[in-house]
Amino acid sequence: MSSNSSATLVQLQDVRFAYGERVILRGIDLDIPRGKVVAIMGGSGCGKTTLLRLIGGQLRASGGTVNVAGQDLSRLSTRELYALRRRMGMLFQFGALFTDMSVFDNVAFPLREHTDLQPELIRDLVLMKLNAVGLRGAATLKPAELSGGMARRVALARAIALDPMLIMYDEPFAGLDPISLGVIGQLIRRLNDALGASTIMVTHDILESLQIVDYVYFISEGRIVAHGTPDEIRASTDPFVQQFIHAEADGPVPFHYPAEPLAHSLLGRGAA
Amino acid sequence: MNGLLALVRRLGRGVTDAVWRLGFAARFFGLLLLYSGQSLLRVHLTIREVYFSGVLSLLIIVVSGLFVGMVLGLQGYETLQRFGSGDALGVLVALSLTRELGPVVAALLFASRAGSAVTAEIGLMKATEQLKAMDMMAVNPIARVVAPRFWGGVISMPLLAALFSAMGVFGGWLIGVVLIGVDEGAFWSQMQAAVDFRFDVVNGVIKSVVFGAAVSLIAVFEGYDCTPTAEGVSRAITRTVVSSALAILALDFVLTSFMFRGQS
Numbered sequence: 107m108s109s110n111s112s113a114t115l116v117q118l119q120d121v122r123f124a125y126g127e128r129v130i131l132r133g134i135d136l137d138i139p140r141g142k143v144v145a146i147m148g149g150s151g152c153g154k155t156t157l158l159r160l161i162g163g164q165l166r167a168s169g170g171t172v173n174v175a176g177q178d179l180s181r182l183s184t185r186e187l188y189a190l191r192r193r194m195g196m197l198f199q200f201g202a203l204f205t206d207m208s209v210f211d212n213v214a215f216p217l218r219e220h221t222d223l224q225p226e227l228i229r230d231l232v233l234m235k236l237n238a239v240g241l242r243g244a245a246t247l248k249p250a251e252l253s254g255g256m257a258r259r260v261a262l263a264r265a266i267a268l269d270p271m272l273i274m275y276d277e278p279f280a281g282l283d284p285i286s287l288g289v290i291g292q293l294i295r296r297l298n299d300a301l302g303a304s305t306i307m308v309t310h311d312i313l314e315s316l317q318i319v320d321y322v323y324f325i326s327e328g329r330i331v332a333h334g335t336p337d338e339i340r341a342s343t344d345p346f347v348q349q350f351i352h353a354e355a356d357g358p359v360p361f362h363y364p365a366e367p368l369a370h371s372l373l374g375r376g377a378a
Numbered sequence: 379m380n381g382l383l384a385l386v387r388r389l390g391r392g393v394t395d396a397v398w399r400l401g402f403a404a405r406f407f408g409l410l411l412l413y414s415g416q417s418l419l420r421v422h423l424t425i426r427e428v429y430f431s432g433v434l435s436l437l438i439i440v441v442s443g444l445f446v447g448m449v450l451g452l453q454g455y456e457t458l459q460r461f462g463s464g465d466a467l468g469v470l471v472a473l474s475l476t477r478e479l480g481p482v483v484a485a486l487l488f489a490s491r492a493g494s495a496v497t498a499e500i501g502l503m504k505a506t507e508q509l510k511a512m513d514m515m516a517v518n519p520i521a522r523v524v525a526p527r528f529w530g531g532v533i534s535m536p537l538l539a540a541l542f543s544a545m546g547v548f549g550g551w552l553i554g555v556v557l558i559g560v561d562e563g564a565f566w567s568q569m570q571a572a573v574d575f576r577f578d579v580v581n582g583v584i585k586s587v588v589f590g591a592a593v594s595l596i597a598v599f600e601g602y603d604c605t606p607t608a609e610g611v612s613r614a615i616t617r618t619v620v621s622s623a624l625a626i627l628a629l630d631f632v633l634t635s636f637m638f639r640g641q642s
Contacts, residue, residue, distance in 0.1 A: 162514055188516040202511035205502075219517045261511075 115140045115304045116161055122169035123156055130156050131328045143298050143305040145315045148325035154308040158274050163187045192220055195265030196274045201257040203249040209260050210245040216267045235263040255286025272304050279311040291318050312351055403599050413521035427530025431492040438491050443542035447549025455558055467560050468569035471550030476582040480543035482630050485589035489622035493597035496527050497618040500601025501611035528594045535590025536583050581637045588629055593622045
């Protein structure tokens with residue numbers, strides 16, 4: 107699959123990322139083994155999506171190294187980065203389908219852009235990819251005619267069009283009904299194993315994720331606070347993990363945004 | 379004292395922001411030209427944009443051209459006949475259209491019809507992460523989305539301006555000859571004698587190409603640079619129309635002062 111034969115496909119070492127003064131991620135050490143499905147979990151706005159962007163090379167780390175398939179992303183030229191991205195598939199939170207194209211053309215897009223295949227062959231490939239996500243019958247529809255779950259599946263078919271070595275999902279479960287949620291979860295696992303790919307999934311949906319993933323990293327306030335296999339996570343006594351699994355409103359992650367005591371605010375002695 | 383300091387600080391920030399944005403726009407234009415080669419090779423992409431920007435603007439251009447020509451016919455005859463030269467109506471209509479009104483008014487209409495649409499489309503693609511998705515698929519959005527739209531505008535603009543002028547001349551003929559009764563022979567022959575191809579027509583075409591490039595660049599840049607929210611896109615569209623109009627009128631003055639310095 108790659109010239110690099112090590113068991114680790116993606117490796118982050120002491121990665122730091124900041125927008126100006128605002129530090130988003132710090133001290134991130136993380137390994138994604140080949141063939142595994144790894145979830146990165148944490149509350150909204152904890153830097154999960156930023157982490158995905160770093161691995162995809164859309165953002166450059168302010169410190170530390172990001173290695174994908176043995177290549178240090180910070181040293182790649184745009185051309186080399188694009189060559190690497192052809193072997194990555196990414197599913198955006200709401201699919202990010204091209205709204206001016208049909209479902210078929212959306213899935214055919216990467217094939218047409220990157221290969222010289224005959225139209226008949228592209229047609230067969232696209233129908234096979236759509237069949238894998240159960241939407242061969244929707245090939246002629248426009249993205250506006252799809253439900254949220256269907257759009258996500260079309261985007262998934264598009265992400266795997268070039269048989270990637272790494273598939274990344276940004277909140278694949280956000281806003282889905284329970285049935286679609288189960289369908290997407292099963293697809294993530296099945297496609298990973300069928301394609302021999304590796305998967306990184308950024309999510310805050312813990313129950314669905316623990317059923318399908320091999321390893322979990324928890325991120326809070328820009329740091330990795332816990333990690334382990336699903337069984338280790340379930341057995342964990344770490345207060346943050348406990349709060350997350352049991353969906354408790356208050357705990358290490360406070361319910362209240364930092365503020366002065368309520369009495370101060372109400373009595374008008376504070377700023378707000 | 380504090381108020382003054384805040385004012386100076388705001389002024390400073392405004393200036394650095396503006397310079398930064400100008401630099402970003404210049405870099406964007408550089409990249410656009412750099413990637414134009416590979417996008418022009420796939421000619422169907424640009425043809426599609428010529429259809430969306432050019433063909434779909436035909437109606438507004440044709441109708442406006444006709445009305446502008448008809449107004450020119452009425453106003454022109456009104457003035458000319460005071461000096462007993464009503465026959466020169468054809469010259470007046472044709473020269474004002476080819477030199478000024480054709481390129482300028484067509485470009486203003488083009489900016490509000492096609493420029494705003496391009497900004498909206500690119501802005502919404504950005505807001506719905508389509509540009510990011512494309513970038514992640516190793517397809518450069520500037521080469522695939524921006525460059526074809528830019529060149530589509532540059533190609534459409536002179537054609538639309540020419541059509542505008544032609545419709546205007548027809549409108550002037552309709553009013554002058556058919557309605558008022560100016561001598562048809564004089565109308566056409568004086569026009570033919572007075573309008574110079576190199577001096578009047580070509581200069582008009584040069585103007586419209588420059589306007590087309592300016593409007594298209596503003597439209598694609600505003601879309602690409604917009605804040606990816608509903609409000610951001612709507613602001614970007616407004617900016618496209620306003621900056622395009624100002625750019626067209628300012629460039630028109632500069633070009634006119636180079637082209638027509640009163641020698642003729």
